[in-house]
Amino acid sequence: MESKYAIGIDVGGTTTKFGIVNNKGEIIEQDRIPSNDCEFVEDFIELLYARLMPMVDKIGGIKNIVGIGMGAPNGNVYTGTIEYAPNLKWKGIIPIADLITKKFGVATKLTNDANAAAMGEMMYGCTKNMKHFITITLGTGVGSGIVIDGKIVVGHDGFAGELGHTIIRPGGRMHKNTGMRGSLESYASATGVRETAIELITAHPDRASLLRDFSINEITSETVHQCALQGDPIANEIFEFTGQILGESLANFVMFSSPEAIVLFGGLTKAGNLLLNPTRKHMEENLLPLFKNKVKLIFSELKESDAAILGASALVWD
Amino acid sequence: MESKYAIGIDVGGTTTKFGIVNNKGEIIEQDRIPSNDCEFVEDFIELLYARLMPMVDKIGGIKNIVGIGMGAPNGNVYTGTIEYAPNLKWKGIIPIADLITKKFGVATKLTNDANAAAMGEMMYGCTKNMKHFITITLGTGVGSGIVIDGKIVVGHDGFAGELGHTIIRPGGRMHKNTGMRGSLESYASATGVRETAIELITAHPDRASLLRDFSINEITSETVHQCALQGDPIANEIFEFTGQILGESLANFVMFSSPEAIVLFGGLTKAGNLLLNPTRKHMEENLLPLFKNKVKLIFSELKESDAAILGASALVWD
Numbered sequence: 234m235e236s237k238y239a240i241g242i243d244v245g246g247t248t249t250k251f252g253i254v255n256n257k258g259e260i261i262e263q264d265r266i267p268s269n270d271c272e273f274v275e276d277f278i279e280l281l282y283a284r285l286m287p288m289v290d291k292i293g294g295i296k297n298i299v300g301i302g303m304g305a306p307n308g309n310v311y312t313g314t315i316e317y318a319p320n321l322k323w324k325g326i327i328p329i330a331d332l333i334t335k336k337f338g339v340a341t342k343l344t345n346d347a348n349a350a351a352m353g354e355m356m357y358g359c360t361k362n363m364k365h366f367i368t369i370t371l372g373t374g375v376g377s378g379i380v381i382d383g384k385i386v387v388g389h390d391g392f393a394g395e396l397g398h399t400i401i402r403p404g405g406r407m408h409k410n411t412g413m414r415g416s417l418e419s420y421a422s423a424t425g426v427r428e429t430a431i432e433l434i435t436a437h438p439d440r441a442s443l444l445r446d447f448s449i450n451e452i453t454s455e456t457v458h459q460c461a462l463q464g465d466p467i468a469n470e471i472f473e474f475t476g477q478i479l480g481e482s483l484a485n486f487v488m489f490s491s492p493e494a495i496v497l498f499g500g501l502t503k504a505g506n507l508l509l510n511p512t513r514k515h516m517e518e519n520l521l522p523l524f525k526n527k528v529k530l531i532f533s534e535l536k537e538s539d540a541a542i543l544g545a546s547a548l549v550w551d
Numbered sequence: 552m553e554s555k556y557a558i559g560i561d562v563g564g565t566t567t568k569f570g571i572v573n574n575k576g577e578i579i580e581q582d583r584i585p586s587n588d589c590e591f592v593e594d595f596i597e598l599l600y601a602r603l604m605p606m607v608d609k610i611g612g613i614k615n616i617v618g619i620g621m622g623a624p625n626g627n628v629y630t631g632t633i634e635y636a637p638n639l640k641w642k643g644i645i646p647i648a649d650l651i652t653k654k655f656g657v658a659t660k661l662t663n664d665a666n667a668a669a670m671g672e673m674m675y676g677c678t679k680n681m682k683h684f685i686t687i688t689l690g691t692g693v694g695s696g697i698v699i700d701g702k703i704v705v706g707h708d709g710f711a712g713e714l715g716h717t718i719i720r721p722g723g724r725m726h727k728n729t730g731m732r733g734s735l736e737s738y739a740s741a742t743g744v745r746e747t748a749i750e751l752i753t754a755h756p757d758r759a760s761l762l763r764d765f766s767i768n769e770i771t772s773e774t775v776h777q778c779a780l781q782g783d784p785i786a787n788e789i790f791e792f793t794g795q796i797l798g799e800s801l802a803n804f805v806m807f808s809s810p811e812a813i814v815l816f817g818g819l820t821k822a823g824n825l826l827l828n829p830t831r832k833h834m835e836e837n838l839l840p841l842f843k844n845k846v847k848l849i850f851s852e853l854k855e856s857d858a859a860i861l862g863a864s865a866l867v868w869d
Contacts, residue, residue: 307841317841365707379807381706386699388809389683390845398839399803402721411839485717489697489807491706521716521729523625523635527708 237299238292240285240339241546243346244268244305246320246373250538251281253288253298254546258357262288263542274323278336285337301333301341302548304349304541309391313343316392319410320374342548346541348385348394351378352551353544354496358535366494367486368533369396371479371501371508375418381490397422401482421479423500426454429471442467458504472504476511483512484519487528494529498540502532555617556610558603558657559864561664562586562623564638564691568856569599571606571616572864576675580606581860592641596654603655619651619659620866622667622859627709631661634710637728638692660866664859666703666712669696670869671862672814676853684812685804686851687714689797689819689826693736699808715740719800739797741818744772747789760785776822790822794829801830802837805846812847816858820850 238261242251245268252263264284271277289295307318313330315321330343344352351368360366364383370376375397379386386393397418398411405415406428419425430452434444443460444452444467460468483495501508513530520528533540556579560569563586570581582602589595607613625636631648633639648661662670669686678684682701688694693715697704704711715736716729723733724746737743748770752762761778762770762785778786801813819826831848838846851858 363707381699381704382702384700386808388699389681389811390809390842392841393807393809395806395839395841399806400799400837401718403719403799413837413839481718481721485803486807488713488717489711489804490704491708491711493707519718519731521713521731523710523713524708 238297239299239546239549240289240301240337241542241544242281242301242303243349243541243545244303244308244315244321245346245541246306249277249281250542251285252542252546253292254543256550258543260539260542261292263538264288269322272322274327274329274332277323278329278332281333282336295337295339298337298339300549301337301339302349302545303330303333303341303343304346304545305329305343306346307392308343308345310342310344310348310385310387311391313341315343344385344387344548345378345392345394347376348378348387349544349548350376350498350540351380351385351544352547353535353540353542354378354533355380355383356547356550357543358496358533358540359531360494360496363493365490365492366496367396367490367492368496368498369483370499371421371423371497372499373423375422376499379490380492396482396486399482399485401478401485417478417482421475421482421501423454426457426471426475426501427452429474430457430468433467433471437467440467444468454501454504458507461504461507469507472507473511475501476508477515479508480512480515480517481519483516483530487516487520487524491524492528494531496531496533498533498537500537505532556615557617557864557867558607558619558655559860559862560599560619560621561667561859561863562621562626562633562639563664563859564624567595567599568860569603570860570864571610572861574868576861578857578860579610581856582606587640590640592645592647592650595641596647596650599651600654613655613657616655616657618867619655619657620667620863621648621651621659621661622664622863623647623661624664625710626661626663628660628662628666628705629709631659633661660869662703662705662866663696663710663712665694666696666705667862667866668694668816668858669698669703669862670865671853671858671860672696672851673698673701674865674868675861676814676851676858677849678812678814681811683808683810684814685714685808685810686814686816687801688817689739689741689815690817691741693740694817697808698810714800714804717800717803719796719803735796735800739793739800739819741772744775744789744793744819745770747792748775748786751785751789755785758785762786772819773821776825779822779825787825790825791829793819794826795833797826798830798833798835799837801834801848805834805838805842809842810846812849814849814851816851816855818855823850
């Protein structure tokens with residue numbers, strides 16, 4: 234048989250997506266399981282194996298799998314371990330690449346989930362011909378993958394690219410998981426947008442808003458988006474504010490690595506220009522003249538679930 | 552003749568230092584001229600030539616010069632041009648590498664001055680065996696050189712590594728040259744320390760301070776340093792504050808590229824632990840646990856003038 238395949242696995246905070254990818258970057262089969270149902274990582278791997286092997290059999294068996302690529306939060310490319318991931322059940326240092334290699338009998342490479350998404354973008358997405366770009370995932374949290382000279386930046390210890398945790402409002406909003414104040418993630422994530430909404434409607438009890446038709450528990454970034462589309466001033470202000478913080482942070486990132494493009498991924502990007510316009514405005518305002526009007530600020534063209542699996546599988550061909 | 556030499560030229564905002572360096576990284580001859588006495592860059596190059604050629608003759612003539620390396624503000628490694636440098640007299644885009652190549656008949660390579668310093672550190676200084684580090688020059692301004700995988704980060708357009716202009720206090724102190732508010736440089740430079748001193752003694756007319764023995768015009772980062780050494784509380788507070796801002800910024804940089812070390816250069820480092828201790832404290836406080844107590848925060852061991860010339864000359868051997 235000529236055609237060969239890779240397995241791509243993306244471990245998210247809630248869901249683990251996986252699939253079989255051919256060498257043209259097409260996902261042949263895919264499925265998902267919850268990330269946190271199994272208390273022990275060994276049981277998680279058993280479940281993954283049980284769901285993946287029928288797919289593997291369809292493409293002619295494990296001999297046709299060149300390798301397994303995996304993205305996970307706090308995944309370390311140097312050691313193949315997941316280290317102290319706050320959103321996963323398995324605590325401490327988990328040698329997941331080794332465990333999967335043993336179970337499947339196929340070499341497994343691991344990287345950070347956001348770096349995997351950047352790999353996917355570079356191999357199959359809108360940055361195919363770029364050597365310098367940054368991907369920012371605006372989901373429950375804020376992830377990032379940095380590409381310099383065509384390579385993912387992993388740094389000295391394998392954990393580079395935690396841009397969501399950089400401080401943009403010193404002394405600002407408390408981030409519940411990290412205990413740090415004023416990080417990008419505490420504002421420019423789905424969670425952050427929800428918090429901004431609650432702060433704004435609480436601070437201005439006199440201002441009318443469609444958001445007041447929802448209970449505090451019902452308010453999400455999606456609710457805010459819907460209200461903004463209907464012209465609600467507070468909802469629009471929320472995106473303005475989110476875009477301001479994001480834009481200021483992006484300006485800082487541009488002055489660090491001078492990318493050709495910044496690619497935005499994730500749930501929050503559904504807000505489209507509501508988010509993109511203020512982000513671009515505040516990014517440009519905070520750039521030195523040397524950098525102004527040069528950096529492409531774009532949305533990923535890959536489907537989010539595809540990007541994760543493709544990116545993880547890209548580790549195999551790399 | 553076996554031994555070969557490089558010329559290193561460092562164009563600073565005030566002074567241009569230059570010298571002849573052998574292939575062991577020893578500066579054989581060196582001298583300096585003012586950077587801004589000549590209105591036209593051609594006259595500057597004539598002056599440089601007149602001062603360098605007697606040195607070149609001492610090592611057996613231009614045939615023994617392998618190349619010329621040059622660091623300059625806003626120097627672009629891709630094009631060999633200095634572009635819109637705010638602190639230099641020559642405006643617009645100056646093709647200085649070409650002009651020097653023609654004048655001397657020797658290939659000339661140009662890069663950003665801060666990147667040249669990082670090259671010097673990597674080849675001859677305290678980061679000789681490191682592949683991931685950041686150098687920060689705390690002088691009149693704040694310069695930076697970023698090394699990832701053993702290579703200086705220049706980015707898509709050659710201007711990466713402007714960390715002094717990243718925003719750490721949004722809406723904060725106005726930077727006179729750039730018009731931007733709250734950048735690292737507006738606080739953690741010699742100029743910034745002077746401004747903090749003036750702000751603090753003006754805001755607290757009731758607090759005694761040795762700094763009040765100086766006129767506003769006399770106050771410099773050096774004055775503040777001397778007063779702090781004598782136990783002056785306001786002077787010590789100034790270094791605390793400067794270290795806080797610098798430390799917060801360094802934490803952000805660490806979460807970007809995960810360096811093994813951050814090397815501090817420049818006049819402000821004369822303050823030693825007065826600056827280093829609060830900087831380290833606030834850097835560590837703002838790091839994710841993943842990065843804590845891992846990054847070496849050190850002062851350069853190279854003499855500042857040597858680092859600049861050595862760094863520029865290193866471009867030749869690179």
